[in-house]
Amino acid sequence: MRRIALPHRSGSPASTLVRVRSAALSTLAAAVIVVLLLWPRITDYYSYNATYYNGIVASAAIAAILTVSLNLCMGYGGMLSMMQTALQLVGGYGVAIAVVKMGWSWLLGLAIAIVVGTLLSVLVLLVSLRATYLYFGMITLAADLIVVEVGRSADPLTGGVVGIAGITPTVGGTVIPKNQFYYLVLALLAGTYVVQRNFVRSGAGRAAMAVRESTDTASAMGIRPATTKLLVFGVAGGIGGLAGGLYALQMGFVNPDVGLLDNGLIFFVGLFLGGIGTLVGPLIGVGIIAVIVELIRGYARYTTLILGLVLLAAIMLIPAGIVGSWRSSRIGRDPTGPTDEDEAPGDVPATVPPVAAPAGVAALEGVGLMKFFGGVRAVDGIDVRIMPGTVHGIIGPNGSGKSTLVACLTRYHPLNAGEVRVFGRPAPRAPYAVAAAGVTRVFQAPHLFERVSVLDNVLTGMRMRERYTWAGAVVRTPGYRRQDRAERAEAMELLRFAGLGSRASWPASALSHGQKRLLEVVRAVATRPRALILDEPATGLTPTELAALARLCRALRDRGLAVVLIEHNVDFVMGLCDEITVIESGKVIERGVPEHVRRSPAVLEAYLGRPDLLEEAS
Amino acid sequence: MSIDVVLDGLFSGAAYALVALGLAVVFQPTRIMNFAQGEALVLGAAVSYQVVALWKLGWLVALVMVVATSIVLGLLMERLVILPVRLSGSRYAWIIATLAVALVFQSLFTLAYIDVPALRPAPMIGGQVSFLGNHIDWQELLTILAALAVMIAYDLFLRRSAYGQAVRAASHSADTAVLMGIPVQRVVMMSFVIGAVITALAGLFVAPVIFVAPASGLLFTIKGFTAAVIGGVGSPRGALLGGFLVGLLDTVVRSAISGTAGNFAVFAALAVILVVFPSGLFGKPMEAH
Numbered sequence: 001m002r003r004i005a006l007p008h009r010s011g012s013p014a015s016t017l018v019r020v021r022s023a024a025l026s027t028l029a030a031a032v033i034v035v036l037l038l039w040p041r042i043t044d045y046y047s048y049n050a051t052y053y054n055g056i057v058a059s060a061a062i063a064a065i066l067t068v069s070l071n072l073c074m075g076y077g078g079m080l081s082m083m084q085t086a087l088q089l090v091g092g093y094g095v096a097i098a099v100v101k102m103g104w105s106w107l108l109g110l111a112i113a114i115v116v117g118t119l120l121s122v123l124v125l126l127v128s129l130r131a132t133y134l135y136f137g138m139i140t141l142a143a144d145l146i147v148v149e150v151g152r153s154a155d156p157l158t159g160g161v162v163g164i165a166g167i168t169p170t171v172g173g174t175v176i177p178k179n180q181f182y183y184l185v186l187a188l189l190a191g192t193y194v195v196q197r198n199f200v201r202s203g204a205g206r207a208a209m210a211v212r213e214s215t216d217t218a219s220a221m222g223i224r225p226a227t228t229k230l231l232v233f234g235v236a237g238g239i240g241g242l243a244g245g246l247y248a249l250q251m252g253f254v255n256p257d258v259g260l261l262d263n264g265l266i267f268f269v270g271l272f273l274g275g276i277g278t279l280v281g282p283l284i285g286v287g288i289i290a291v292i293v294e295l296i297r298g299y300a301r302y303t304t305l306i307l308g309l310v311l312l313a314a315i316m317l318i319p320a321g322i323v324g325s326w327r328s329s330r331i332g333r334d335p336t337g338p339t340d341e342d343e344a345p346g347d348v349p350a351t352v353p354p355v356a357a358p359a360g361v362a363a364l365e366g367v368g369l370m371k372f373f374g375g376v377r378a379v380d381g382i383d384v385r386i387m388p389g390t391v392h393g394i395i396g397p398n399g400s401g402k403s404t405l406v407a408c409l410t411r412y413h414p415l416n417a418g419e420v421r422v423f424g425r426p427a428p429r430a431p432y433a434v435a436a437a438g439v440t441r442v443f444q445a446p447h448l449f450e451r452v453s454v455l456d457n458v459l460t461g462m463r464m465r466e467r468y469t470w471a472g473a474v475v476r477t478p479g480y481r482r483q484d485r486a487e488r489a490e491a492m493e494l495l496r497f498a499g500l501g502s503r504a505s506w507p508a509s510a511l512s513h514g515q516k517r518l519l520e521v522v523r524a525v526a527t528r529p530r531a532l533i534l535d536e537p538a539t540g541l542t543p544t545e546l547a548a549l550a551r552l553c554r555a556l557r558d559r560g561l562a563v564v565l566i567e568h569n570v571d572f573v574m575g576l577c578d579e580i581t582v583i584e585s586g587k588v589i590e591r592g593v594p595e596h597v598r599r600s601p602a603v604l605e606a607y608l609g610r611p612d613l614l615e616e617a618s
Numbered sequence: 619m620s621i622d623v624v625l626d627g628l629f630s631g632a633a634y635a636l637v638a639l640g641l642a643v644v645f646q647p648t649r650i651m652n653f654a655q656g657e658a659l660v661l662g663a664a665v666s667y668q669v670v671a672l673w674k675l676g677w678l679v680a681l682v683m684v685v686a687t688s689i690v691l692g693l694l695m696e697r698l699v700i701l702p703v704r705l706s707g708s709r710y711a712w713i714i715a716t717l718a719v720a721l722v723f724q725s726l727f728t729l730a731y732i733d734v735p736a737l738r739p740a741p742m743i744g745g746q747v748s749f750l751g752n753h754i755d756w757q758e759l760l761t762i763l764a765a766l767a768v769m770i771a772y773d774l775f776l777r778r779s780a781y782g783q784a785v786r787a788a789s790h791s792a793d794t795a796v797l798m799g800i801p802v803q804r805v806v807m808m809s810f811v812i813g814a815v816i817t818a819l820a821g822l823f824v825a826p827v828i829f830v831a832p833a834s835g836l837l838f839t840i841k842g843f844t845a846a847v848i849g850g851v852g853s854p855r856g857a858l859l860g861g862f863l864v865g866l867l868d869t870v871v872r873s874a875i876s877g878t879a880g881n882f883a884v885f886a887a888l889a890v891i892l893v894v895f896p897s898g899l900f901g902k903p904m905e906a907h
Contacts, residue, residue, distance in 0.1 A: 080710065127889075127893045128893055130893075135892055138888070138892055139892045142888040143889060145885040146882065146885045149878055149881050150882070152878050153878045262721075265717060265721055301725075302729070304724065305722055305725035305726065307721065308718045308719070308725065309718075309722060311714060311717075311718040312702060312715065315702040315711060315714050315718070316702045316705045319702075319705060319711070320706075320708075
């Protein structure tokens, strides 16, 4: 997501392109901002109907704020939300009731709008935590419909079907001129944009994107999916409520129709036209729609039809939206920069701290573990002890229960019987809590966050260590800046070690299979685990990459970590491990040092089916 | 609560059941919740209004016209929805596409019948029939029977015909179905057509009695969706049961409390069921879409 300044050779065409492009874009942005700032003067000078044209821009800015909220939910949080118009409605009610019914200040009304929007979002999210993607969207739809119906029927409070009119922002008894309100809306739009940007680029935003891509992977990084979703959805709800409050102040009224899903379509159109999951996409999209609607003002009855067709055309022609398409166009995309193919992997960075473990206590221990799937006893009474400062191999034929054992140890599967201990203490129940206790796993199949950059993947692994709050990240406190800088430096160091330093700004999806596997290990190391579980990391790796992996495992062992290696590559395991546990049909059939295991008749029988081969082989 | 209210509930429930069935038919092979499904109902109502009320041509012509136009609508919808989903990799493509299609058709209907508040042709069979000491419109009885007939026919079709097996295979795994030689693209197209025809028939039957405004497609989609969720998304029999339950709930609450309370009860039921039973009351769990 974030663009990282790469060391370009000065004078190369690529760096010239980047410079010219960023200058052009900055000029364009500055021009737009200047026009927006001067807009009331421009309209005043050129038009008899200045208030109307100012109102159009103010309304578009308010719509942009709501679209930013939608972008946070859908683009960054991965949560299908159809209740943005309901947020707008409750925000509007908040201001209307405060100003008209209570006679309070409109500023207090806006604050109430934000709070009410946040509360509604939090409430909806809390009741629907179990719901998956599609059903979550449907619950938000139901919430939207309910809010509208409540607005229609709660007559004394909301004014029923008619709504509440006469909402005006006043200071000391006089109504604020529309011009000044225009600047207030612009300032709040800018503020919303900054909140969005800082939030998304902080650890909180990376956590949200991790949960969006895969809750399992996020949990393995110690990220708590429920809290993360709650935060994103709550922040988006607050922004939505703010937009609703501004809407009511701008229009002067609010009624239940504001909450209708039909009215929300314009925000969907804006988001997808501009580019979902991009920072400026919502603003550009809404801006374009405002222009379109204004251009076809003479044919107002065709507005819905035209917007619908624009949406259909946009999703077919530019599926990634304007910003997304620009980024992948020839001019818009970042030059990849020189990559060092033979990048010499350095030493294991000093940032991996030595683990101090009490002597004689297993880093990770499973006692009598049992896991059944129906009648299949996938893990059938396994005891395993993994000591700190060792590399522990777990091998076994396909289907013997290795990966299930890992899932049991890291609490991805609930156990039928048995106990898991982490450094002598009973392991917590939830996967993210196990990760927080110091046990990080790398999955068997690649589980990268494909759509974010290589660097951001590593940074996501550091989420557990981040001490700043999301609010601190949004206002960029010195503490946040310090930690962010330190994290980036450390992540680059880890990447250089893995030979991925020159690819830090690439999207993770652009890496080769072996690079992805290494990146996953690096990301796991970034969580600073005390026990690291690698599920078949060597599959598909080249000899060079294998060597790097082996070196990393040894280095981590020397720092006192417990490394668990689940592997098929026998040579790799035998050369690397201090101790090996062999599993067959969910039971341990052999354990000990590699040499012992290699000669065990039980192991040979499990793999080859014939114990007499031991004699023949020797 | 009188039996009248129950019959009224069953009647409007029949409409929701048919919309729910249309949704389920499209959902099964595509995993797409078609927000434009309700537009087919409006089409059915609009064509019968045009033929019966304006052209005075009789119901048989209307029936033929409704089937013909809804086949065209289904084909058009399939292209307009599936093409964007294929072309764009976005996980939200389906919802944006179906919402956009709903938007387009809604505004087309509104433009075509700009001065018509309700598309209401005369009933197919006028008058009332006496039933357990109560009177029920012939039209209402006809609609309930038609819904049952359509539901049974589709159920048989799904279970007995080769196409039905192809649909069920495609709904489990489109990729595997393709490998087995099932023309999934054609199955998907057929599903859109069948779904549109079923939903349009609902429009044809209910238009004489209930209020179908040119812009009310989305509302019917949502009510039908509620019915589908109650019955378990993707199960035709569940759709029937869910439809009747929604209709009863709506009508009973409406008559007991007030007009808006009916909608509220339905939407609240939707929320509660989604929260408590994330896979519907009678449905199998559906994996994350």
